[in-house]
Amino acid sequence: xxxxxxxxxxxxxxxxxxxxxxxxxxxxxxxxxxxxxxxxxxxxxxxxxxxxxxxxxxxxxxxxxxxxxxxxxxxxxxxxxxxxxxxxxxxxxxxxxxxxxxxxxxxxxxx
Amino acid sequence: xxxxxxxxxxxxxxxxxxxxxxxxxxxxxxxxxxxxxxxxxxxxxxxxxxxxxxxxxxxxxxxxxxxxxxxxxxxxxxxxxxxxxxxxxxxxxxxxxxxxxxxxxxxxxxxxxxxxx
Numbered sequence: 001x002x003x004x005x006x007x008x009x010x011x012x013x014x015x016x017x018x019x020x021x022x023x024x025x026x027x028x029x030x031x032x033x034x035x036x037x038x039x040x041x042x043x044x045x046x047x048x049x050x051x052x053x054x055x056x057x058x059x060x061x062x063x064x065x066x067x068x069x070x071x072x073x074x075x076x077x078x079x080x081x082x083x084x085x086x087x088x089x090x091x092x093x094x095x096x097x098x099x100x101x102x103x104x105x106x107x108x109x110x111x
Numbered sequence: 112x113x114x115x116x117x118x119x120x121x122x123x124x125x126x127x128x129x130x131x132x133x134x135x136x137x138x139x140x141x142x143x144x145x146x147x148x149x150x151x152x153x154x155x156x157x158x159x160x161x162x163x164x165x166x167x168x169x170x171x172x173x174x175x176x177x178x179x180x181x182x183x184x185x186x187x188x189x190x191x192x193x194x195x196x197x198x199x200x201x202x203x204x205x206x207x208x209x210x211x212x213x214x215x216x217x218x219x220x221x222x223x224x225x226x227x228x
Binding site: 044 | 142144146151152153154156159161169201205207215216217219220221222
């Protein structure tokens with residue numbers, strides 16, 4: 001079983017729509033969770049960390065569900081510039097400086 | 112502005128050639144990583160270094176070696192390139208947080224797309 005699993009999508013949404021997607025992680029002892037964003041032919045960049053209580057950063061909301069071992073990302077009022085692949089990332093238990101990356105969920109926002 | 116640079120954006124090599132991929136970071140980070148990224152598989156860790164001259168195997172080290180002689184530079188070496196090493200190679204760095212692991216954000220270079228013919 002993969003450490004981090006994501007629905008690859010693509011999620012095709014119109015501008016202004018809300019889009020949400022999840023990822024699941026396999027190790028219940030994981031402590032640190034992140035969403036990275038990767039634009040086409042570019043490197044991944046940190047979008048936001050995910051905290052236990054859930055957190056928002058502008059139009060982006062991240063949630064963590066430890067009981068079911070999933071993380072979600074919600075994008076409100078989608079912009080064309082939100083088109084990207086979103087990578088779910090989890091720290092490796094007992095190997096803390098290393099991260100496990102999901103394969104990514106692709107979001108395409110259309111005009 | 113933090114910066115991780117990689118020596119080449121695109122590289123084409125022949126089977127059996129020795130290939131060097133260079134990565135330099137200017138953030139004085141202790142940790143450096145080499146990943147490869149393939150469609151549907153995500154980023155897979157090849158090697159990790161937490162200090163000068165220190166290295167650890169990642170998930171897929173076979174066919175690769177690394178060198179870290181200076182803190183800012185981490186090199187990936189393909190001793191004898193093979194076609195199944197055609198991939199996007201990404202270098203990353205991170206600092207070692209004091210007293211915890213609340214944020215070990217990794218900063219990535221722009222990647223090297225390697226094609227082995």
